[in-house]
Amino acid sequence: MAAATPLLKDELDIVIPTIRNLDFLEMWRPFFQPYHLIIVQDGDPSKTIKVPEGFDYELYNRNDINRILGPKASCISFKDSACRCFGYMVSKKKYIYTIDDDCFVAKDPSGKDINALEQHIKNLLCPSTPHFFNTLYDPYRDGADFVRGYPFSMREGAPTAVSHGLWLNIPDYDAPTQLVKPHERNTRYVDAVMTIPKGTLFPMCGMNLAFDRDLIGPAMYFGLMGDGQPIGRYDDMWAGWCTKVICDHLGLGIKTGLPYIWHSKASNPFVNLKKEYNGIFWQEEIIPFFQAATLPKECTTVQQCYLELSKQVKEKLSMIDPYFTKLGDAMVTWIEAWDELNPTGDHLAKLSIADGPAKK
Amino acid sequence: MAAATPLLKDELDIVIPTIRNLDFLEMWRPFFQPYHLIIVQDGDPSKTIKVPEGFDYELYNRNDINRILGPKASCISFKDSACRCFGYMVSKKKYIYTIDDDCFVAKDPSGKDINALEQHIKNLLCPSTPHFFNTLYDPYRDGADFVRGYPFSMREGAPTAVSHGLWLNIPDYDAPTQLVKPHERNTRYVDAVMTIPKGTLFPMCGMNLAFDRDLIGPAMYFGLMGDGQPIGRYDDMWAGWCTKVICDHLGLGIKTGLPYIWHSKASNPFVNLKKEYNGIFWQEEIIPFFQAATLPKECTTVQQCYLELSKQVKEKLSMIDPYFTKLGDAMVTWIEAWDELNPTGDHLAKLSIADGPAKK
Numbered sequence: 001m002a003a004a005t006p007l008l009k010d011e012l013d014i015v016i017p018t019i020r021n022l023d024f025l026e027m028w029r030p031f032f033q034p035y036h037l038i039i040v041q042d043g044d045p046s047k048t049i050k051v052p053e054g055f056d057y058e059l060y061n062r063n064d065i066n067r068i069l070g071p072k073a074s075c076i077s078f079k080d081s082a083c084r085c086f087g088y089m090v091s092k093k094k095y096i097y098t099i100d101d102d103c104f105v106a107k108d109p110s111g112k113d114i115n116a117l118e119q120h121i122k123n124l125l126c127p128s129t130p131h132f133f134n135t136l137y138d139p140y141r142d143g144a145d146f147v148r149g150y151p152f153s154m155r156e157g158a159p160t161a162v163s164h165g166l167w168l169n170i171p172d173y174d175a176p177t178q179l180v181k182p183h184e185r186n187t188r189y190v191d192a193v194m195t196i197p198k199g200t201l202f203p204m205c206g207m208n209l210a211f212d213r214d215l216i217g218p219a220m221y222f223g224l225m226g227d228g229q230p231i232g233r234y235d236d237m238w239a240g241w242c243t244k245v246i247c248d249h250l251g252l253g254i255k256t257g258l259p260y261i262w263h264s265k266a267s268n269p270f271v272n273l274k275k276e277y278n279g280i281f282w283q284e285e286i287i288p289f290f291q292a293a294t295l296p297k298e299c300t301t302v303q304q305c306y307l308e309l310s311k312q313v314k315e316k317l318s319m320i321d322p323y324f325t326k327l328g329d330a331m332v333t334w335i336e337a338w339d340e341l342n343p344t345g346d347h348l349a350k351l352s353i354a355d356g357p358a359k360k
Numbered sequence: 361m362a363a364a365t366p367l368l369k370d371e372l373d374i375v376i377p378t379i380r381n382l383d384f385l386e387m388w389r390p391f392f393q394p395y396h397l398i399i400v401q402d403g404d405p406s407k408t409i410k411v412p413e414g415f416d417y418e419l420y421n422r423n424d425i426n427r428i429l430g431p432k433a434s435c436i437s438f439k440d441s442a443c444r445c446f447g448y449m450v451s452k453k454k455y456i457y458t459i460d461d462d463c464f465v466a467k468d469p470s471g472k473d474i475n476a477l478e479q480h481i482k483n484l485l486c487p488s489t490p491h492f493f494n495t496l497y498d499p500y501r502d503g504a505d506f507v508r509g510y511p512f513s514m515r516e517g518a519p520t521a522v523s524h525g526l527w528l529n530i531p532d533y534d535a536p537t538q539l540v541k542p543h544e545r546n547t548r549y550v551d552a553v554m555t556i557p558k559g560t561l562f563p564m565c566g567m568n569l570a571f572d573r574d575l576i577g578p579a580m581y582f583g584l585m586g587d588g589q590p591i592g593r594y595d596d597m598w599a600g601w602c603t604k605v606i607c608d609h610l611g612l613g614i615k616t617g618l619p620y621i622w623h624s625k626a627s628n629p630f631v632n633l634k635k636e637y638n639g640i641f642w643q644e645e646i647i648p649f650f651q652a653a654t655l656p657k658e659c660t661t662v663q664q665c666y667l668e669l670s671k672q673v674k675e676k677l678s679m680i681d682p683y684f685t686k687l688g689d690a691m692v693t694w695i696e697a698w699d700e701l702n703p704t705g706d707h708l709a710k711l712s713i714a715d716g717p718a719k720k
Contacts, residue, residue: 109469132560132561132562132563132647133556133560133561133562133563133616134563135524135526135532135562135563135565135616136526136531136546137550143544143545143546143547143548144531144546144548145531145533145537145541145544146533146537147531147532147533147534147563147565148532148533148534148537148563148565148593148597148636149534149563149564149565149594149596149597149600149643150534150563151643151644151647152536152640152644153644164495166495166496171496171504171505171507172495172507172508173505173506173507173508174507174508174509174510176512177505177506177508181505184503184505185503186496186503186504187503188503188504188551189551190497190550190551190552191548191549191550191551192550192552196493196557197556197557197559197560198560199557199559199560200492200493200557200558200559200560201492201493202492202493202495203492203493203494203495203507203508203509203510204509205495205507205508205509233508234509236509237508237509240509256493256495276508280512283509283511284511284512284513287492287511
């Protein structure tokens, strides 16, 4: 692999959903300032969000979203950080990094500030290994390799579409676990990056997440959450389940592990329980649905895969709750809106897949 | 989980294959001395192997193996560490830990000696999570839990059948990688234990390995390697592929990660290449075979699963080389010998599965 990680300054946007002044950016200044920010302002559009000086950004509030998408704005959630996916849609860059505004710079065990974005870029630029498990973790990392018994034909790996980073301090727990373990903190720095194997679902958290927009962007829809919806806090999970099924189908990889961010503050577990309540029941049926989901081989683009999934969602999940019919429709609207704003997206996605993985 | 790890003194045997005096045990004395050792002497049976004083052990050389198994001794490899599986067969304990005689006590990042056996016992005594991926690694570990989005119905996990430990210093590389990277050392201590997801194969290394003999023992056959065979250094890989397919079928879990041992010395890559040569080609077909292998639901014991696999091996791999017909037959002989020496093993295995996983 390349020794120096390219900055990808002109190829990456940072997407931040927020309802408040972005003071947290001060801490990230040395790492984020070279990049363009897309701020998606949630809630009251008349409120002014302050962005620290010196950052290059564009900001969209609800009025902007309604103006840009027209009736299709119905697919973008309101009063829920799910609204962030609007930022993915309006970006014109190849890579997206999205981070919550209560996430700060973490330190590695030597006490050094962790440049989360740099690690995400490293993860995205080197291949994944979804087809066979490497016991020494990421084989492409300096000082590591494939272990004995790893088939040589699989060592080129697969293009990496997603890099899922983790959290020190406040772990990403559901409301019941927060209630039971209010004092639990994640203090364990696990120095590893690994590929989630093909056929295995995982709980994707949107707090510290990067992806290749050309490879997988249209699957990164964060669903219908928050205002007027019977569910919240499942936006990133929904995106993760859909994304994983589509990555498996298209031969793309998803990495998890490094980098860590410092998650400063647990959200209110009582409020969270209210939001999650339905999801806790529903996921017991949704996850088996996604575990069993298969896509026909005619689906060769992310958009085609996603539209096929939307059909299956309506067919097979609507008996849980009428919400899933609405969600299935919103998935279609999302793709329509995506294609409107990204007329060549489909073409680009195909090109990137054909490029194949980087060679070691 | 229990705060103190039970020693399992009367429930665990340590199996060591060797051709030399076991001086390496001196370093392990504080950790291994409470346990019974089963030493499987490979090579010239007239040679005397010295065992440091104070250890409780039984030692089997080739003459003993031939005497105990009679004609069935043909299934036990000679001049290859694959012979270690004879020790699994003659043990009467619930758990096995097997270690190579060039593996020493490693240190954790704080400089403390790692009690590898204690960590293996921890791994085996708490459940695995093969059905869904937990991004914060082992959810049963102190200070960790299941993350948001992990289905509650899956949080009991599955009984853990295998604990696969790793290696600091000399990594477990194949001959080509050894030749290309003669100076590479593994210095990265990854503080994690994780479950290999269902449906994913992994390269199982026999250097630092523990398992529940009641749950999975009969699948831990290390094949026909070494003297008179066209292949070596694939003994643990073979056992790993078979074990993983059977664990997936029976709903058992396999963990990998901690504990580390210190692997002192790389074996000769030229000698290794000669041994591995055929395996490097063959694994390209063997692995897809195991990835696609399914077992009928009538197979409810490890023995039944293993005999079914032996049939499939003969049917589907014999076109690669006549060796696989011989190996398929040896798999049957192994089970016959196992059942002869362990007349109630089948019954015990069923009982253990029915016991279910420990609750958190």
